[in-house]
Amino acid sequence: APLKSLVGLPDFQWAARRYMNTSAYTYYRNGAAGEWSYRNNLEVFQRFRLRPRVMRDITKIDSSFPTTMLGYNFSAPFFISPCARGGYAHPDGELGLVKGAAQGNILYMPSLYSSKKIDEIYAARGNNSQQILFQQVYLDGGLNDTQKLFRDIEAKGAKAIVMTIDSPGDGIRHRAARYSVGSANTDYTLLTWDLYQQFANMTSLPIVLKGIQTVEDAREAVKNGVKAIFLSNHGGRQLDSSPSSLEIALEIYNEAPEIFQQTEVYADGGVRYGADILKLLALGVRAVGVGRPFMYANIYGAEGVAKAVSILKYELANDAANLGVGDIHKIGPEYVNWKSTNAW
Numbered sequence: 001a002p003l004k005s006l007v008g009l010p011d012f013q014w015a016a017r018r019y020m021n022t023s024a025y026t027y028y029r030n031g032a033a034g035e036w037s038y039r040n041n042l043e044v045f046q047r048f049r050l051r052p053r054v055m056r057d058i059t060k061i062d063s064s065f066p067t068t069m070l071g072y073n074f075s076a077p078f079f080i081s082p083c084a085r086g087g088y089a090h091p092d093g094e095l096g097l098v099k100g101a102a103q104g105n106i107l108y109m110p111s112l113y114s115s116k117k118i119d120e121i122y123a124a125r126g127n128n129s130q131q132i133l134f135q136q137v138y139l140d141g142g143l144n145d146t147q148k149l150f151r152d153i154e155a156k157g158a159k160a161i162v163m164t165i166d167s168p169g170d171g172i173r174h175r176a177a178r179y180s181v182g183s184a185n186t187d188y189t190l191l192t193w194d195l196y197q198q199f200a201n202m203t204s205l206p207i208v209l210k211g212i213q214t215v216e217d218a219r220e221a222v223k224n225g226v227k228a229i230f231l232s233n234h235g236g237r238q239l240d241s242s243p244s245s246l247e248i249a250l251e252i253y254n255e256a257p258e259i260f261q262q263t264e265v266y267a268d269g270g271v272r273y274g275a276d277i278l279k280l281l282a283l284g285v286r287a288v289g290v291g292r293p294f295m296y297a298n299i300y301g302a303e304g305v306a307k308a309v310s311i312l313k314y315e316l317a318n319d320a321a322n323l324g325v326g327d328i329h330k331i332g333p334e335y336v337n338w339k340s341t342n343a344w
């Protein structure tokens with residue numbers, strides 16, 4: 001499909017489904033087990049209705065939404081979540097993602113399991129190599145290996161380390177297993193808060209903890225001095241029946257709302273429309289990650305990724321206007337009806 005015919009983020013999935021070979025597409029699309037969490041991530045946004053306010057002056061809305069994450073400036077409160085194997089969509093792999101993020105002036109978090117070498121990804125940074133990247137890592141618990149990895153990441157110029165903690169074991173992914181893509185070993189990694197402190201002492205970079213799924217662990221992260229927490233169930237790819245980030249954010253909002261002030265809170269999973277982002281921001285989430293849609297958009301390379309960014313910015317501005325929100329950073333929980341309902 002020609003790029004100009006795609007009008008919303010879901011369109012990229014259908015384009016990718018037709019373009020990519022089935023096993024590669026399946027690796028991107030897959031969720032864990034019965035895929036209840038995968039579907040819930042998408043559907044949860046529709047269970048909470050907006051509460052649009054009218055007769056508001058919204059004429060100042062434009063399509064740039066200055067957002068800071070750990071003190072760095074971006075043009076939108078959304079970013080590209082770390083996803084492995086960008087090469088399945090395009091021979092340029094992650095280079096399309098890093099360049100698309102540069103064009104849209106948003107944050108990209110490269111995965112440790114990228115198709116391209118980390119060197120190549122950082123060499124492709126825009127803005128005279130000043131483009132900000134937060135590097136995702138998986139750690140196996142070994143102190144020496146971790147020290148080496150952190151040194152390497154610091155040398156490349158990453159501005160933060162995104163430590164993924166929701167994957168002590170591989171996700172049980174039936175679709176991918178049928179095509180033998182993705183691993184399914186029985187090794188389990190034990191990361192603990194004690195180890196976290198040792199890791200944090202090894203680097204001057206701030207650490208983002210990705211995969212917080214309860215208010216208890218959010219509290220624990222704050223207690224441990226974590227600079228930013230990232231609410232995520234890994235796109236429903238790890239533990240089926242794990243909660244969506246909107247449900248986690250709501251739990252934190254109800255039980256310990258101060259956490260949104262004590263640390264930066266990011267969230268991802270199932271975000272496809274401008275209104276989805278607004279619902280997360282309404283609870284106090286600072287920035288929202290998008291995974292699969294950008295991976296699918298990358299079948300068109302950087303141009304496709306940049307187009308997906310501009311679609312989402314357009315929707316964010318338009319939805320905010322129709323919601324009666326002049327400044328999206330001032331949106332509060334009163335713009336959403338938090339009584340969940342199933343019926344449409």
Ligand code: FNR
Pocket residue numbers: 027028029041081082083084085111112113136164210232233234235236237268269270271289290291292293295
């Ligand atoms: C991921 N995700 C992921 N997360 C991570 O921390 N490290 C990684 O290497 C990967 N790899 C990966 C590959 C693919 C193909 C997907 C789809 C996802 C999870 C990712 O960061 C993010 O949490 C989800 O993708 C968000 O959900 P949506 O936006 O895809 O619905």
